[in-house]
Amino acid sequence: MAAQSETHSAHSASGGETEATAAGGGRPDAGGHVGTAGAGGEVGDAVTVASDGLLLATLLDGMDAALCAFDADGVVTHWNSEAERLLGWTRQDAVGRRGLSGWVALPADAADVESRLFDVRHGRGRQVHDFPLVTKDGGRVLVRGQTSRVTDSEGASAGVYCAFTDAYAQVDLERSIALSGALLEEAPWGVVLVDADLRPASVNAYAARALGGSRTSLLGQPLGELLAHGVDELEGAIQHVLAQGQPPGPTETWVTLRPRLRGVADWETAGGGDSLTAGPAGATEQDGSDPNRRCWRSAFLRLASPMGEPPTPLGVAWLFQDVTETRRAEAQSARRRFRDNQLQRAARAASECVDPMEAATVHLDFALAGFAEHALLDLAVPESPGGAHRSSTPLVRAAATPASVPDLCPPAGAEVWSAVPVGYGASHPAVRAYESGGSVRTSVGGATPPAAAVGGRLGAEGSPVVTARWAAARKWPPETVHGLCVVLRSRGRTLGVVTFLRGVHRRRFDRSDAAYAEDVAVRVAAAVDLARQESSRR
Numbered sequence: 303m304a305a306q307s308e309t310h311s312a313h314s315a316s317g318g319e320t321e322a323t324a325a326g327g328g329r330p331d332a333g334g335h336v337g338t339a340g341a342g343g344e345v346g347d348a349v350t351v352a353s354d355g356l357l358l359a360t361l362l363d364g365m366d367a368a369l370c371a372f373d374a375d376g377v378v379t380h381w382n383s384e385a386e387r388l389l390g391w392t393r394q395d396a397v398g399r400r401g402l403s404g405w406v407a408l409p410a411d412a413a414d415v416e417s418r419l420f421d422v423r424h425g426r427g428r429q430v431h432d433f434p435l436v437t438k439d440g441g442r443v444l445v446r447g448q449t450s451r452v453t454d455s456e457g458a459s460a461g462v463y464c465a466f467t468d469a470y471a472q473v474d475l476e477r478s479i480a481l482s483g484a485l486l487e488e489a490p491w492g493v494v495l496v497d498a499d500l501r502p503a504s505v506n507a508y509a510a511r512a513l514g515g516s517r518t519s520l521l522g523q524p525l526g527e528l529l530a531h532g533v534d535e536l537e538g539a540i541q542h543v544l545a546q547g548q549p550p551g552p553t554e555t556w557v558t559l560r561p562r563l564r565g566v567a568d569w570e571t572a573g574g575g576d577s578l579t580a581g582p583a584g585a586t587e588q589d590g591s592d593p594n595r596r597c598w599r600s601a602f603l604r605l606a607s608p609m610g611e612p613p614t615p616l617g618v619a620w621l622f623q624d625v626t627e628t629r630r631a632e633a634q635s636a637r638r639r640f641r642d643n644q645l646q647r648a649a650r651a652a653s654e655c656v657d658p659m660e661a662a663t664v665h666l667d668f669a670l671a672g673f674a675e676h677a678l679l680d681l682a683v684p685e686s687p688g689g690a691h692r693s694s695t696p697l698v699r700a701a702a703t704p705a706s707v708p709d710l711c712p713p714a715g716a717e718v719w720s721a722v723p724v725g726y727g728a729s730h731p732a733v734r735a736y737e738s739g740g741s742v743r744t745s746v747g748g749a750t751p752p753a754a755a756v757g758g759r760l761g762a763e764g765s766p767v768v769t770a771r772w773a774a775a776r777k778w779p780p781e782t783v784h785g786l787c788v789v790l791r792s793r794g795r796t797l798g799v800v801t802f803l804r805g806v807h808r809r810r811f812d813r814s815d816a817a818y819a820e821d822v823a824v825r826v827a828a829a830v831d832l833a834r835q836e837s838s839r840r
Contacts, residue, residue, distance in 0.1 A: 371463040390438030444469040497617040532557030543602040559594040598622040658833035674802040681798035696723035735787035786811040790827035
């Protein structure tokens with residue numbers, strides 16, 4: 303209304319000036335001519351004021367919130383279309399009314415509403431209140447209004463304006479904002495907001511710990527800089543959600559984090575390159591698994607802006623939980639059941655063997671399933687009563703499963719007790735296991751395991767040439783990268799050593815593997831002891 307009044311006044315002034323000029327009262331220019339330059343300037347000012355008034359009216363009507371304004375006497379001066387939509391009272395109904403009583407507020411509520419509405423004239427800043435208002439059709443609406451005073455050029459209070467919305471819609475908005483804030487704080491699962499470029503835009507504390515960084519250092523980094531493996535599956539899922547919408551249910555993805563500065567495990571001694579027990583946990587966990595390899599149960603939600611038609615995708619909310627320990631426990635339970643079943647099957651098959659050495663080989667055949675690529679059975683040659691004392695223990699290759707590998711010492715066959723020893727050195731893992739009476743685990747590459755064993759790629763210490771040399775020095779197949787030597791004991795005597803070998807695509811042996819190998823060795827030792835007794839009776 304104020305804008306309309308100003309526009310009307312400007313038009314009146316312009317009209318008055320035009321009439322004066324037409325009557326001969328125009329001002330002469332520099333050449334002494336009477337012109338209408340002054341009239342043209344005032345008409346332009348009037349057009350500008352009119353345009354400003356139209357712009358102000360358009361801005362008020364385009365607001366998402368309802369707005370009304372009052373002058374210093376409490377008379378309504380502005381009422382936008384959102385207020386009309388929310389309450390039903392049109393601009394013609396509202397503008398010019400004094401106060402709220404009798405139309406938009408019940409007489410019993412009007413005094414309290416007006417008191418809280420106009421009190422802002424005596425204070426500073428903005429105030430937020432909930433008002434019960436009345437619609438044109440007689441209904442009641444609870445609105446949440448934000449009021450602020452309007453000042454003139456001298457700073458004096460000239461009125462009040464109030465922007466208000468449905469209180470329940472406002473509560474929904476505030477609840478959504480509060481929910482977003484809670485999720486991005488100490489939520490019990492990870493929340494990562496990924497933008498359309500597949501880069502983290504916001505990360506909560508749980509996700510920052512899981513990804514191995516701070517909440518600020520992770521922002522804007524490509525996922526490939528955070529994950530060594532599994533990034534393709536994760537990015538594919540996010541791209542699918544951006545294009546098609548969220549998947550029907552949560553998914554589980556195994557990922558490998560980029561290695562951080564961690565300590566490494568001393569899995570091998572400096573002298574022989576083999577260890578009897580694992581060193582301090584660092585590069586791997588106690589069970590031999592990679593701590594950087596994690597299983598995340600993830601759900602994805604597409605975020606779209608409601609301001610666009612169709613809604614513009616803003617990114618994806620990625621929610622995940624770390625279920626690694628649960629999945630590893632399930633895998634260990636399944637592995638244990640399978641191994642127990644293999645031991646029972648091997649025992650039944652070995653009981654049908656006439657030759658005890660064949661029974662020993664049967665045990666090794668069943669043990670290899672899902673456990674290792676090769677198994678070697680090396681037996682100690684009994685010393686003759688009058689023989690000289692030997693400085694090292696001679697071990698004879700009695701069996702190898704599966705079938706003999708080229709460049710590998712072949713089994714001695716039936717003449718195992720009088721065959722030529724393999725020729726292991728004093729530092730060989732099998733010799734050390736025999737002499738110590740325990741199990742020895744070893745891997746190529748010293749303290750750092752080969753990259754192929756944990757990541758599928760060969761590094762400098764796990765290159766094919768280095769691996770072949772390392773295996774050849776121990777008289778093992780060239781593709782071997784992990785070895786486990788278990789001693790054979792029966793009736794208080796050490797009979798030999800069983801060696802299990804793994805290639806580049808398997809993890810290195812851990813303590814649970816050693817325990818299983820020892821169970822197999824007990825059964826193999828019983829068969830070997832029986833074969834030795836029969837050989838001595840011949």
